[in-house]
Amino acid sequence: MLSSLDVKPLDYTANPFGQGEQPTGRQVDGELVYAVGDIHGRYDLLKVMLAQLARDYAQRTAGRRPVLVFLGDYVDRGPQSPEVLDALIWLARRPDLEVRLLKGNHEQAMLDFIDDPVRAAPWLGFGGAQTLTAYGVEPPGEESGPQDLRQARDALLDRMPAAHLRRLQTLELMVAVGDYAFVHAGVRPGAALAAQDERDLLWIRRSFLESEGPHEKVIVHGHTWIDEKPQMHGHRLGLDTGAYATGVLTAVRLEDNRMAILQARAEAA
Known part of the structure; x- marks a missing residue:
């Protein structure tokens, strides 16, 4: 059973998550922005x-159209990747919202499998098998050969709605709003945002996470999780809280120079 969402406002004098310094004094140019971590x-x-975002922005919009940024990794690991894509596609069609869907490394790995299932077979081992199962496709075994992999790819394309593939192929790499830049994994320290390499935006870990910054903007990202707490630092905000394993999905609300963390939790059975 799912509990209601917890909304934890963050003040700038304390750090309730124990994850480093909180961002301070940042602006979103008058926008009301929500970013959601890895699903x-x-x-x-x-x-x-x-549902919680809808209740939250209904109290705050005052004529503004909320900006919803999803940080990628919609598919894999969990059991309902098709339903997640359906929901995001529906959401993006709503005229009262500005929905920005970023590409994660798992979407890229899925696209690579569709393009060349033999070369991209490792995808099956880090979440792709669950996605195939969710689409009604039997995942190839570890000893499967090229023909088995191609048959699985063909079966996936037969069962996947065309709208899912189109959306996967048109995901964004970066969104910037005010003093914030939203990406999936992070950025290459020392490189301008405009010069970032796509692979870094999708896959980078250590060099970004260990960097003390600052960057051109505060980087809001997913991709790497430690536990169910977001990673709060002066130069970055990590929103991946391992939803598939922890049962906690995390988002942030950015408004003026304030922020609040929202978390959806799955109650223990």
Whole structure:
């Protein structure tokens, strides 16, 4: 059973998450922005998060159109990747919202498998098998050969709605709003945002996470999780809280120079 979402406002004099310094004095140019971390097939959590976001921005819009940024990794690991994509596609069609969907490394790995299932077979081992199963495709075994992999790819394309593939192929790499830049994994320290390499935006870890910054903007990212707490630092905000494993999906609200963390939790059975 799902509990209601917890909304934890963050003040700038304390750090309730124990994850480093909180961002301070940043602006979003008058926008009301929400960013949502890695979903990984947890449609159950996404449903609750969307309901809470709707309640939250209904109290705050005052004529503004909320900006919803999703940080990628919608598919894999969890059991409901198709339902997650359906929900995001529906959401992006709403005229009262500005929905920005970023590409994660798992979406790229899925696209690579569709393009060349033999070369991209490792995708099956880090979440792709669950996605195939969710689409009704039997995942190839570890000893499967090229023909088995191609048959699985063909079966996936037969079962995947065309709208899912189109959306996967048109995901964004970066969104900037005010003093914030939103990406999936992070950025290469020392490189201008305009000069970032796509692979870094999707896959980078250590060099970004260990960097003390500052960057051109505060980087809001997913991709790497430690536990169910977001990673709060002066130069970055990590929103991946391992939803597929922890049962916690995390988002942030950015408004003027204030922020609040929202979390959807799955109660223990």
